[in-house]
Amino acid sequence: MSTDAQQACFEAGIKFGSLYHQFAGTPVSPASTRSLETAMAEAIENQPYCESVEVTVHDDRVREAIDHENGYTELTGSLMDVTMRVVYEDVVVRTRMEMEGGYPLMKLVDVEE
């Protein structure tokens, strides 16, 4: 009904959706970007077939997004870059979240069988 490569891509999508919707909305400031990056990556790396996750929350974008009175903002896709490597059977899938036309887009970068 489905190939290993298709299954690998499905798994990769699950990880991306999970990461985004688990952590979007988290209060963030330049003081907490490093711990949030690490926690996001390590949380999603727990999921099956997820070999590695790299998250960069950009301090400069966080600073720009901050309300001066509040001192923090909420995590959204436009503040971070994410790359993942998912391995299912003999298939390696690489994905990336990047800005396109001002909006964050989750992308399938490469499927290697």
Added chain:
Amino acid sequence: MSTDAQQACFEAGIKFGSLYHQFAGTPVSPASTRSLETAMAEAIENQPYCESVEVTVHDDRVREAIDHENGYTELTGSLMDVTMRVVYEDVVVRTRMEMEGGYPLMKLVDVEE
């Protein structure tokens, strides 16, 4: 770098991970199962390529999971069934969340090119 079918499976995975991690933890009782089902389905149907989502939150399982003092529980995978239909270019992907060995599993049911 990737086929339409692989892209379709990636998109299907994103929707599943999004649905699960957006709504897991929501306070739920038999009085609120219907509205939660509808909101989950309609929220995820907003996402690109997502043609239809069906969510069933099982009243009997919710009732069993409830702490008698509190009167509600938190939504988890074991309380619901989810099916989705994702269409990308000419590819139709059907997915299902079901219990396997006591744990909820997101499954690629069918990929039709």
Added chain:
Amino acid sequence: MSTDAQQACFEAGIKFGSLYHQFAGTPVSPASTRSLETAMAEAIENQPYCESVEVTVHDDRVREAIDHENGYTELTGSLMDVTMRVVYEDVVVRTRMEMEGGYPLMKLVDVEE
């Protein structure tokens, strides 16, 4: 250690934080505002001491926030109004989320003993 009125205010705060961080980030469009409003209100009304919750997700603000290509946006505080009524022992607490200086603020409106 604490009065009934203080406990009532604590409970009211819990409900507000719960509602916001459970549902922020949910994909939303004018086609799904009604179901999201209902699900949010009914979910939080499950929590102890929470007598009523009213949520308005503003269709016009959702429309303005939407990326034309995507057709949906993510729920944030600036798209909605929320009011709650929490009753603990003989104390009634009313709260409201409203925009102030361009940012959503959760406010204690009234504490009635």
Added chain:
Amino acid sequence: MSTDAQQACFEAGIKFGSLYHQFAGTPVSPASTRSLETAMAEAIENQPYCESVEVTVHDDRVREAIDHENGYTELTGSLMDVTMRVVYEDVVVRTRMEMEGGYPLMKLVDVEE
């Protein structure tokens, strides 16, 4: 309409509800407990009036909750202890999440004016 102490308790409640519903459902294993603890504490400490947050995710409880096949579980209140200190004007509020009758309960420990 409300005293500083009541406002302080409301703020303390917001922080608790935020922490719980932002992070409940996060995939967790003994390999990721430390980073999750730090990220949760630092995220919520960004919020106004929140002086300190301490989170302990118990490795032994995480291990017990883990499905042997999956290797991870989802964060819930029963896996962690949380204490917070909120300061509003001259009022100090201390809160704690603890298990009671098998269920996690958010508690107002002390209000000091």
